[in-house]
Amino acid sequence: MSNQWPLWEIFIRSKQGLDHKHAGSLHAADAEMAIENARDVYTRRMEGVSIWVVESKHIHASNPDEAASFYDPANDKVYRHPTFYDLPDELKHM
Amino acid sequence: MSVQDLEKIFQDKIDADIRIEPKDWMPDAYRKTLVRQMSQHAHSEIVGMLPEANWITRAPTLRRKATLIAKVQDEAGHGLYLYSATETLGTGRDELLEQLHTGKAKYSSIFNYPTLTWADMGAIGWLVDGAAIMNQVPLCRASYGPYARAMVRICKEESFHQRQGFEILLTLSRGSEAQRRMCQDAINRWWWPSVMMFGPNDDASPNSAQSMQWKIKRFSNDELRQKFVDVSAEQVKILGMTLPDPDLVWNEDKQHYDFGAIDWDEFWNVIKGNGPCNKERLEARVKAHEDGAWVREAAMAYAEKVSRNSVKKEIA
Ligand SMILES: [Fe+2]
């Protein structure tokens, strides 16, 4: 049982020009096998043109419990958005 | 923060239709219920390959054979989507498989019935996948993110399963007298087990209320079952066949079909392991797992050797 293949996270680019997007995970002995399995599991209907695989243990994630304080610095900076600025309607092309 | 506070935040999120993700706090009972429901679902997809695989080598045409292989392959994929979603809850694949192989975990009882004729491939696609779709579509909005996302992918793929099944029956229904008989016989055998796929009646389903509150269930068993009966009772007319229920009749007041009593003794009996194929199905799964052990070990040994060699090369 300890001989379980490691877990891999699968990212798929659905179309040239788009980002790779997380699709799910699977077990495989190595990266090459992970890519081949990802093809069979996640792209049976041409859902992908490119696959990235990353061993799950290498993914580090932010802590959802700390989300409030973690994202706090961006919370009070409405001036980062274009709509913050009060300009006359006559002003065109801006 | 106290557990009560956490529980309140959790339920507020669910009430606001905000998805729960793997690292979010969740009550133990929610996690446990999900692991049970999702793994049971995954096991059903995997065991569900067996009755249909039985006919791959005997499909009547190359087109039917290619279709059936593609369908069975999809079911393997569905099992894998769901296993990997279940693993995000902290239960490993080996543990999940162990539960299946020792009989601790259940899978859908429908797969404990035998596939006796080619028409069964049609009836399974139409009725069994049809019932599964009815169950699964609402789960695309389940509160647990990885589960909902897996269900979206599954539902997209299921629709061809049902259509290819109905096409098989339609072809038989327009065939010879013997083919028509075979078609009706398959419908007769698969109808009631399919109706039972929705689980016990609502008054005998004690955990449903909690699952509804957690939004890992959106409609009750009886609501979904009624919908399935209503839809199937119309579809069967296109085949020129009948459903094996003398009490099936349109109820103008309710705007639904009334249908006959379900044989719950049979249902519980099959769940307890006494269906026609329980033993065979489980043995086939365990054998496949054990026979594949050396492949898994060899692949791992090879991967380790390659990575050792590449480290050596880097040092040199
Ligand atoms: Fe499926």
Ligand SMILES: [Fe+2]
């Ligand atoms: Fe299916």
